Amino acid sequence: MSAQPVLVLVPGVAGGGTHAMPYAVAEEAAAQLTVIDLGVTRGDGVFETVGVFDGAPQNLGPHLQRLARSAEMLELPAPDLDILEEAFALAVHEHADVPELSVRVVMTRGNEGSGRPSAWIHARESVDWSRERAGIRVAALSRGLPSTVVADAPWLLAGAKTLSYAGNMAAVREAKRRGADDVLFVSTDGYALEGPTSTLLVRHGEAFSTTPVSAGVLQGTSVASAFALLAAEGASTGERLMTPAEVAASDGAWLLSSTRLVAPITHLDAQELPQDPELTARLLDHLRGR
Amino acid sequence: MSAQPVLVLVPGVAGGGTHAMPYAVAEEAAAQLTVIDLGVTRGDGVFETVGVFDGAPQNLGPHLQRLARSAEMLELPAPDLDILEEAFALAVHEHADVPELSVRVVMTRGNEGSGRPSAWIHARESVDWSRERAGIRVAALSRGLPSTVVADAPWLLAGAKTLSYAGNMAAVREAKRRGADDVLFVSTDGYALEGPTSTLLVRHGEAFSTTPVSAGVLQGTSVASAFALLAAEGASTGERLMTPAEVAASDGAWLLSSTRLVAPITHLDAQELPQDPELTARLLDHLRGR
Numbered sequence: 001m002s003a004q005p006v007l008v009l010v011p012g013v014a015g016g017g018t019h020a021m022p023y024a025v026a027e028e029a030a031a032q033l034t035v036i037d038l039g040v041t042r043g044d045g046v047f048e049t050v051g052v053f054d055g056a057p058q059n060l061g062p063h064l065q066r067l068a069r070s071a072e073m074l075e076l077p078a079p080d081l082d083i084l085e086e087a088f089a090l091a092v093h094e095h096a097d098v099p100e101l102s103v104r105v106v107m108t109r110g111n112e113g114s115g116r117p118s119a120w121i122h123a124r125e126s127v128d129w130s131r132e133r134a135g136i137r138v139a140a141l142s143r144g145l146p147s148t149v150v151a152d153a154p155w156l157l158a159g160a161k162t163l164s165y166a167g168n169m170a171a172v173r174e175a176k177r178r179g180a181d182d183v184l185f186v187s188t189d190g191y192a193l194e195g196p197t198s199t200l201l202v203r204h205g206e207a208f209s210t211t212p213v214s215a216g217v218l219q220g221t222s223v224a225s226a227f228a229l230l231a232a233e234g235a236s237t238g239e240r241l242m243t244p245a246e247v248a249a250s251d252g253a254w255l256l257s258s259t260r261l262v263a264p265i266t267h268l269d270a271q272e273l274p275q276d277p278e279l280t281a282r283l284l285d286h287l288r289g290r
Numbered sequence: 291m292s293a294q295p296v297l298v299l300v301p302g303v304a305g306g307g308t309h310a311m312p313y314a315v316a317e318e319a320a321a322q323l324t325v326i327d328l329g330v331t332r333g334d335g336v337f338e339t340v341g342v343f344d345g346a347p348q349n350l351g352p353h354l355q356r357l358a359r360s361a362e363m364l365e366l367p368a369p370d371l372d373i374l375e376e377a378f379a380l381a382v383h384e385h386a387d388v389p390e391l392s393v394r395v396v397m398t399r400g401n402e403g404s405g406r407p408s409a410w411i412h413a414r415e416s417v418d419w420s421r422e423r424a425g426i427r428v429a430a431l432s433r434g435l436p437s438t439v440v441a442d443a444p445w446l447l448a449g450a451k452t453l454s455y456a457g458n459m460a461a462v463r464e465a466k467r468r469g470a471d472d473v474l475f476v477s478t479d480g481y482a483l484e485g486p487t488s489t490l491l492v493r494h495g496e497a498f499s500t501t502p503v504s505a506g507v508l509q510g511t512s513v514a515s516a517f518a519l520l521a522a523e524g525a526s527t528g529e530r531l532m533t534p535a536e537v538a539a540s541d542g543a544w545l546l547s548s549t550r551l552v553a554p555i556t557h558l559d560a561q562e563l564p565q566d567p568e569l570t571a572r573l574l575d576h577l578r579g580r
Contacts, residue, residue, distance in 0.1 A: 007325060028325075030324070031321040031323055031324055032323070032324060033321055033322070033324070033327070033330060034318075034320070034321055034322060034323070035297060035322050035396070035410050036295075038459075039330045040327065040396075040453060041453065041455075042455040042458075043332075043453050043454040043455055043456045044455065044456050045330075047331070074456060075463060104331070106325070106330075106331070108330065120325050141443065142443040143443075144434070144436070144443050144448075145434045146434070146478065152432060153432040155457065155460040155464040156432075156434045156457050156460070157456055157457050157460050160456075162333075162457075163330060163333050163456065164333040164452075164453075164457060165331075165332040165334065165454065166333045166334050166364060166450075167446050167447050167452075167454060169332055170363075170365075170445040171445045171446075173445070174444075174445040188436065188478065
C-alpha cells in the first residue's frame with residue numbers, strides 16, 4: 001500500500017444544522033480522539049466497512065441504513081445519512097485512484113458527558129485479498145450465545161455492528177492457532193451463525209441459504225447482492241438455520257463481506273467442501289459491481 | 291466536580307527501556323488517539339478503574355495484576371507494571387486533593403499495524419455515589435452465556451476486562467427502563483454472575499459468598515478486601531454458584547466495585563432484600579482504606 005489513507009471527520013453526524021462545516025478532511029496520522037471518547041473507553045459505538053471498487057462504492061445505501069439500525073439499537077443519536085453520504089464521497093474523492101478501497105464509517109457516543117457523538121470516514125487501500133478469495137480454511141467456534149438471543153436478551157446487542165469486537169478478534173486468533181484462516185461462529189443450540197466479519201452463504205443444489213437475522217447475526221449487505229444475482233439466474237434463495245454439519249455436507253459454502261467480498265470455504269474444521277471456482281468468480285465480479 | 295482531570299500517557303507501557311520518557315503528563319482535553327487505534331475500531335484493549343481515597347490508591351497491585359491477566363487473555367504485550375505504577379502515582383500527584391478519585395488505567399493494541407500498544411492513566415474526581423451506597427434496585431438480566439463459557443470458549447474473553455463494553459452499557463440502559471439502577475447478569479444455565487461493572491457479594495447467615503471466577507466473571511478486587519474484613523470478624527467466605535432466587539432469599543446482597551465501593555441491593559427485580567446499614571458502613575470504611 002502506497003497511497004495515503006484519507007480521513008474525513010463528521011462533527012455534524014447528528015444533523016440539526018448546527019455545524020457550519022458538518023464534515024471536513026483531517027490529518028489521518030494525527031490524534032483525533034480524546035481518551036474519554038466512549039468509543040474507546042467502552043467500545044460504545046457503531047461502524048460499517050464499505051468496499052469501493054474502481055471508484056464505485058458498493059451497497060453504500062444499505063450500509064448506511066444498517067449503521068442507522070445499529071445506532072438505534074445502542075440508543076445513539078440518529079446519524080444524518082445524507083451528511084454521511086457526502087462525507088463518504090469526499091473521502092473517496094480525496095483518495096488516490098486505486099482498484100480497491102476499504103472505507104470505514106464510524107460513529108461513537110463521543111466524549112463522556114458531552115452528548116455529542118464522534119464520527120468519521122476513513123478510506124484506505126484494501127489489503128490484497130487474492131489468496132482468501134481463492135479459498136479459506138474455517139474453524140467452527142462457539143459464540144456462547146443461543147440462536148434465540150435477539151428475542152431473549154436484546155440488550156446484548158446481537159445483530160448490531162458495534163465497536164465492541166475484542167471477542168471477534170480473539171476468535172480469529174484462536175482459528176489461526178488451529179491452522180485456519182477464519183471463523184464460523186456456532187450458537188449454543190448448535191446452529192451455524194456468521195463469521196466475525198462476514199456472512200455465511202451455503203449452497204444445496206440450486207438452493208442458496210444464509211443465516212436468519214433473527215438468530216442474532218448481522219443483516220449481510222453482500223449476501224443480499226449475491227441473492228439478487230443467484231435469483232436472477234434461477235436459483236432459490238432464503239434464510240435458513242443450518243447446523244455446521246449441514247454446512248460441511250453442502251454443495252459449497254462462502255463467507256461474504258464488503259471488502260474481501262467472496263471467500264469460498266475449502267475446509268470447515270477437518271471437513272473438505274466442494275469448490276466451484278467459476279461460481280465464486282461470478283459472485284466476485286457481481287459483488288465488486290462489474 | 292471542579293478539579294481538572296489529569297492525563298498521563300504511557301508510551302513505554304510495554305517496557306523494553308526504549309523510551310527515554312516512558313510516561314508523561316499530557317493535555318487531558320486534547321485529542322490523543324488516532325482513528326486507527328484498535329482500542330476504538332475494535333474495542334481491542336483492557337482497562338482497570340482504581341479508587342483513590344484521601345490520596346491512597348486501594349488495591350492498586352491487584353488491579354494491575356488483573357490488567358496483566360486481561361492483557362494476556364487478549365494476547366497483548368505484557369504491560370510493565372512498575373512503569374504503570376509510577377505513571378499512576380504521577381497522575382494522582384498531579385491531581386488536586388479531593389476525597390475520592392476515580393483513576394482509569396487503559397492499554398489498547400494501539401494503531402493498527404504498529405504493534406505498539408497505546409496506554410494511559412486518567413484520573414478524575416469521582417461522581418457522588420452517596421445515593422447508590424445507600425441502596426440500589428437491581429434488575430436480573432441474561433448475559434446470554436452459560437456459566438461454563440470460560441472452559442468451553444475462552445476466545446469469548448469472559449473474565450477479561452476489555453474495552454468491549456457496549457453490551458454492558460446497553461444492559462444498564464435496559465435496567466433503567468425497568469426502573470432499576472443496575473444489573474445482575476444471569477447465565478443461561480440460571481446462575482447469578484456479576485454486575486456490568488461490579489462483583490456480587492451475598493450473605494446467608496454468617497457465610498458470605500461471591501460468584502466463582504470459573505463462571506466467567508471478573509476476579510473482584512473489592513470482594514477480596516471485603517472477604518478479608520469479614521473473615522477477620524469470624525464469618526466464612528468463599529465462592530459459590532447461586533441462583534437469583536438464592537440471592538433474593540439471602541440475608542443481604544451487595545454489588546462491590548472500586549470507586550462506588552459498596553452498593554447494597556434493596557430490590558432484585560420485585561423482591562425486597564434485607565438491609566444491614568451498619569455492616570454496609572463497615573464494608574464501605576474498609577474498602578476506602580479507613
